[in-house]
Amino acid sequence: MSTTRRNFIATAATVAAGTAVAAASPIIHMEKSKYPVVHHVFFWLKNPGSTEDRDKIIAGLKTLRQIDVIKDLRIGVVASTEKRDVVDNSWAVSELMFFSDLEGQASYQSHPIHQEFIKNCSHLWEKVIVYDAVDAE
Template structure:
Protein backbone atom coordinates (compact mmCIF):
# COMPACT_ATOMS: atom_id res chain seq x y z
CA UNK A 1 0.00 0.00 0.00
CA UNK A 2 1.44 3.37 -0.94
CA UNK A 3 1.90 6.13 1.61
CA UNK A 4 -0.89 8.20 0.00
CA UNK A 5 -3.37 5.32 0.09
CA UNK A 6 -2.39 4.49 3.68
CA UNK A 7 -3.01 8.11 4.73
CA UNK A 8 -6.40 8.14 2.96
CA UNK A 9 -7.33 4.86 4.68
CA UNK A 10 -6.30 6.17 8.11
CA UNK A 11 -8.15 9.46 7.57
CA UNK A 12 -11.29 7.63 6.42
CA UNK A 13 -11.13 5.17 9.33
CA UNK A 14 -10.66 8.03 11.81
CA UNK A 15 -13.65 9.88 10.34
CA UNK A 16 -15.86 6.78 10.53
CA UNK A 17 -14.73 6.09 14.12
CA UNK A 18 -15.44 9.69 15.16
CA UNK A 19 -18.88 9.58 13.55
CA UNK A 20 -19.67 6.31 15.30
CA UNK A 21 -18.57 7.73 18.66
CA UNK A 22 -20.75 10.82 18.22
CA UNK A 23 -23.76 8.76 17.12
CA UNK A 24 -23.43 6.36 20.04
CA UNK A 25 -23.23 9.25 22.51
CA UNK A 26 -26.49 10.75 21.24
CA UNK A 27 -29.54 9.85 23.31
CA UNK A 28 -32.05 7.58 21.63
CA UNK A 29 -35.49 9.10 21.95
CA UNK A 30 -38.64 7.23 21.19
CA UNK A 31 -42.16 7.13 22.55
CA UNK A 32 -41.47 4.17 24.83
CA UNK A 33 -38.49 5.70 26.62
CA UNK A 34 -40.19 9.07 27.07
CA UNK A 35 -43.57 7.62 27.97
CA UNK A 36 -43.07 4.10 29.33
CA UNK A 37 -46.66 3.30 30.35
CA UNK A 38 -48.75 1.96 27.47
CA UNK A 39 -52.53 1.56 27.51
CA UNK A 40 -53.91 -0.27 24.44
CA UNK A 41 -57.66 -0.80 24.13
CA UNK A 42 -59.57 -2.77 21.50
CA UNK A 43 -63.28 -2.22 20.88
CA UNK A 44 -65.65 -4.70 19.23
CA UNK A 45 -68.70 -2.90 17.87
CA UNK A 46 -72.25 -4.10 18.50
CA UNK A 47 -72.90 -3.28 14.84
CA UNK A 48 -69.57 -4.14 13.19
CA UNK A 49 -70.74 -3.06 9.75
CA UNK A 50 -71.84 0.40 10.90
CA UNK A 51 -69.41 3.07 9.76
CA UNK A 52 -71.52 5.61 11.67
CA UNK A 53 -71.05 3.74 14.97
CA UNK A 54 -67.33 3.33 14.28
CA UNK A 55 -67.01 7.05 13.58
CA UNK A 56 -68.87 7.93 16.79
CA UNK A 57 -66.38 5.92 18.85
CA UNK A 58 -63.47 7.51 16.98
CA UNK A 59 -64.90 10.99 17.64
CA UNK A 60 -65.34 10.10 21.31
CA UNK A 61 -61.78 8.83 21.55
CA UNK A 62 -60.47 12.06 20.05
CA UNK A 63 -61.98 13.99 22.98
CA UNK A 64 -59.61 12.09 25.28
CA UNK A 65 -56.69 14.11 23.84
CA UNK A 66 -57.73 16.91 26.21
CA UNK A 67 -56.66 14.83 29.21
CA UNK A 68 -53.31 16.27 30.24
CA UNK A 69 -51.73 13.03 31.43
CA UNK A 70 -52.13 11.37 28.01
CA UNK A 71 -48.81 12.15 26.33
CA UNK A 72 -49.63 10.51 23.02
CA UNK A 73 -52.85 9.02 21.65
CA UNK A 74 -53.21 6.92 18.52
CA UNK A 75 -56.59 5.78 17.22
CA UNK A 76 -56.83 3.01 14.67
CA UNK A 77 -59.06 0.69 12.71
CA UNK A 78 -58.25 -2.76 11.36
CA UNK A 79 -55.57 -2.66 8.67
CA UNK A 80 -55.92 -4.72 5.50
CA UNK A 81 -52.82 -6.79 6.13
CA UNK A 82 -52.09 -10.38 5.23
CA UNK A 83 -54.45 -12.88 6.85
CA UNK A 84 -52.50 -15.15 9.22
CA UNK A 85 -53.48 -17.34 12.16
CA UNK A 86 -51.73 -15.01 14.63
CA UNK A 87 -53.51 -11.84 13.44
CA UNK A 88 -56.76 -10.91 15.17
CA UNK A 89 -58.74 -8.56 12.98
CA UNK A 90 -62.10 -9.15 14.68
CA UNK A 91 -62.11 -5.79 16.52
CA UNK A 92 -63.32 -2.50 15.05
CA UNK A 93 -61.47 0.41 16.71
CA UNK A 94 -58.40 0.66 18.91
CA UNK A 95 -56.76 3.33 21.01
CA UNK A 96 -53.10 3.34 21.95
CA UNK A 97 -52.08 5.74 24.72
CA UNK A 98 -48.74 6.58 26.29
CA UNK A 99 -48.24 7.97 29.80
CA UNK A 100 -45.19 9.19 31.73
CA UNK A 101 -46.06 7.08 34.75
CA UNK A 102 -48.69 4.91 36.40
CA UNK A 103 -50.09 7.89 38.29
CA UNK A 104 -50.86 9.58 34.96
CA UNK A 105 -52.64 6.47 33.73
CA UNK A 106 -54.68 6.34 36.96
CA UNK A 107 -55.63 10.01 36.54
CA UNK A 108 -56.85 9.25 33.02
CA UNK A 109 -59.06 6.39 34.28
CA UNK A 110 -61.04 8.60 36.64
CA UNK A 111 -60.90 11.80 34.56
CA UNK A 112 -64.33 13.34 33.79
CA UNK A 113 -63.59 13.41 30.04
CA UNK A 114 -62.88 9.66 30.07
CA UNK A 115 -66.00 9.01 32.12
CA UNK A 116 -68.03 11.10 29.65
CA UNK A 117 -66.61 9.06 26.74
CA UNK A 118 -67.72 5.83 28.44
CA UNK A 119 -71.18 7.28 29.15
CA UNK A 120 -71.65 8.51 25.57
CA UNK A 121 -70.13 5.59 23.67
CA UNK A 122 -70.41 2.38 25.69
CA UNK A 123 -73.72 1.53 24.05
CA UNK A 124 -71.82 1.22 20.74
CA UNK A 125 -69.47 -1.58 21.75
CA UNK A 126 -70.08 -5.21 22.53
CA UNK A 127 -66.70 -6.02 24.00
CA UNK A 128 -63.57 -4.18 25.15
CA UNK A 129 -60.15 -5.64 25.90
CA UNK A 130 -57.39 -3.61 27.54
CA UNK A 131 -53.67 -4.33 27.48
CA UNK A 132 -51.57 -2.25 29.88
CA UNK A 133 -47.79 -2.50 29.77
CA UNK A 134 -44.73 -0.71 31.09
CA UNK A 135 -41.47 -0.40 29.21
CA UNK A 136 -38.71 -2.61 30.58
Protein backbone atom coordinates in the same frame (compact mmCIF):
# COMPACT_ATOMS: atom_id res chain seq x y z
CA MET B 1 8.04 7.80 -1.48
CA SER B 2 8.73 4.93 0.90
CA THR B 3 7.62 7.10 3.88
CA THR B 4 4.40 8.11 2.13
CA ARG B 5 3.60 4.50 1.37
CA ARG B 6 4.31 3.47 4.98
CA ASN B 7 2.07 6.28 6.25
CA PHE B 8 -0.70 5.19 3.89
CA ILE B 9 -0.40 1.54 4.98
CA ALA B 10 -0.36 2.53 8.68
CA THR B 11 -3.40 4.76 8.22
CA ALA B 12 -5.25 2.09 6.25
CA ALA B 13 -4.44 -0.50 8.91
CA THR B 14 -5.71 1.79 11.66
CA VAL B 15 -8.95 2.49 9.78
CA ALA B 16 -9.42 -1.25 9.09
CA ALA B 17 -8.82 -2.11 12.75
CA GLY B 18 -11.28 0.54 13.89
CA THR B 19 -13.88 -0.72 11.43
CA ALA B 20 -13.38 -4.31 12.61
CA VAL B 21 -13.82 -3.32 16.26
CA ALA B 22 -16.94 -1.31 15.46
CA ALA B 23 -18.42 -4.20 13.48
CA ALA B 24 -17.58 -6.75 16.16
CA SER B 25 -19.27 -4.78 18.94
CA PRO B 26 -22.06 -2.65 17.51
CA ILE B 27 -23.11 0.27 19.64
CA ILE B 28 -26.84 0.55 19.88
CA HIS B 29 -27.87 3.81 21.44
CA MET B 30 -31.60 4.04 21.93
CA GLU B 31 -33.03 7.17 23.43
CA LYS B 32 -35.10 6.47 26.50
CA SER B 33 -38.78 6.92 25.73
CA LYS B 34 -40.34 10.16 26.90
CA TYR B 35 -43.64 8.34 27.38
CA PRO B 36 -42.86 4.87 28.73
CA VAL B 37 -46.41 3.85 29.70
CA VAL B 38 -48.60 2.48 26.91
CA HIS B 39 -52.36 1.91 27.14
CA HIS B 40 -53.80 0.06 24.12
CA VAL B 41 -57.54 -0.60 23.95
CA PHE B 42 -59.49 -2.60 21.37
CA PHE B 43 -63.25 -2.22 20.86
CA TRP B 44 -65.66 -4.70 19.28
CA LEU B 45 -68.96 -3.18 18.18
CA LYS B 46 -72.37 -4.58 19.09
CA ASN B 47 -73.27 -3.85 15.46
CA PRO B 48 -70.03 -4.84 13.68
CA GLY B 49 -71.08 -3.53 10.27
CA SER B 50 -72.26 -0.13 11.54
CA THR B 51 -70.09 2.68 10.23
CA GLU B 52 -72.24 5.08 12.24
CA ASP B 53 -71.48 3.30 15.53
CA ARG B 54 -67.79 3.06 14.66
CA ASP B 55 -67.67 6.78 13.91
CA LYS B 56 -69.42 7.61 17.21
CA ILE B 57 -66.76 5.72 19.17
CA ILE B 58 -64.01 7.46 17.18
CA ALA B 59 -65.59 10.86 17.90
CA GLY B 60 -65.81 9.96 21.59
CA LEU B 61 -62.18 8.85 21.67
CA LYS B 62 -61.11 12.15 20.14
CA THR B 63 -62.53 13.98 23.18
CA LEU B 64 -59.96 12.17 25.33
CA ARG B 65 -57.23 14.33 23.74
CA GLN B 66 -58.34 17.07 26.15
CA ILE B 67 -56.95 15.09 29.10
CA ASP B 68 -53.56 16.58 29.88
CA VAL B 69 -51.90 13.41 31.23
CA ILE B 70 -52.34 11.75 27.83
CA LYS B 71 -49.11 12.61 26.02
CA ASP B 72 -50.07 11.05 22.67
CA LEU B 73 -53.26 9.41 21.46
CA ARG B 74 -53.67 7.37 18.29
CA ILE B 75 -57.05 6.11 17.11
CA GLY B 76 -57.19 3.32 14.58
CA VAL B 77 -59.40 0.99 12.61
CA VAL B 78 -58.54 -2.42 11.22
CA ALA B 79 -55.90 -2.27 8.48
CA SER B 80 -56.27 -4.27 5.28
CA THR B 81 -53.09 -6.24 5.83
CA GLU B 82 -52.24 -9.80 4.88
CA LYS B 83 -54.45 -12.40 6.57
CA ARG B 84 -52.30 -14.59 8.83
CA ASP B 85 -53.04 -16.85 11.79
CA VAL B 86 -51.31 -14.45 14.19
CA VAL B 87 -53.30 -11.38 13.10
CA ASP B 88 -56.54 -10.59 14.92
CA ASN B 89 -58.69 -8.29 12.84
CA SER B 90 -61.97 -9.02 14.58
CA TRP B 91 -62.08 -5.67 16.42
CA ALA B 92 -63.42 -2.40 14.99
CA VAL B 93 -61.65 0.53 16.69
CA SER B 94 -58.51 0.88 18.78
CA GLU B 95 -56.94 3.60 20.86
CA LEU B 96 -53.25 3.75 21.66
CA MET B 97 -52.25 6.15 24.45
CA PHE B 98 -48.90 7.13 25.87
CA PHE B 99 -48.29 8.43 29.40
CA SER B 100 -45.22 9.77 31.18
CA ASP B 101 -45.81 7.55 34.21
CA LEU B 102 -48.17 5.09 35.87
CA GLU B 103 -49.68 7.84 38.01
CA GLY B 104 -50.80 9.66 34.87
CA GLN B 105 -52.38 6.53 33.48
CA ALA B 106 -54.16 5.93 36.80
CA SER B 107 -55.53 9.48 36.93
CA TYR B 108 -56.77 9.14 33.35
CA GLN B 109 -59.00 6.25 34.41
CA SER B 110 -61.05 8.41 36.77
CA HIS B 111 -60.85 11.63 34.75
CA PRO B 112 -64.33 13.15 34.10
CA ILE B 113 -63.78 13.28 30.32
CA HIS B 114 -62.90 9.56 30.27
CA GLN B 115 -65.92 8.77 32.43
CA GLU B 116 -68.12 10.82 30.07
CA PHE B 117 -66.76 8.86 27.08
CA ILE B 118 -67.68 5.59 28.80
CA LYS B 119 -71.16 6.90 29.66
CA ASN B 120 -71.80 8.12 26.10
CA CYS B 121 -70.27 5.25 24.13
CA SER B 122 -70.34 2.03 26.15
CA HIS B 123 -73.71 1.08 24.69
CA LEU B 124 -71.98 0.82 21.28
CA TRP B 125 -69.44 -1.86 22.14
CA GLU B 126 -69.86 -5.53 22.85
CA LYS B 127 -66.36 -6.20 24.09
CA VAL B 128 -63.28 -4.22 25.14
CA ILE B 129 -59.76 -5.56 25.73
CA VAL B 130 -57.01 -3.45 27.28
CA TYR B 131 -53.25 -4.02 27.06
CA ASP B 132 -51.11 -1.89 29.39
CA ALA B 133 -47.34 -1.94 29.15
CA VAL B 134 -44.25 -0.11 30.36
CA ASP B 135 -40.96 0.15 28.51
CA ALA B 136 -38.71 -2.79 29.31
CA GLU B 137 -35.51 -0.83 28.69
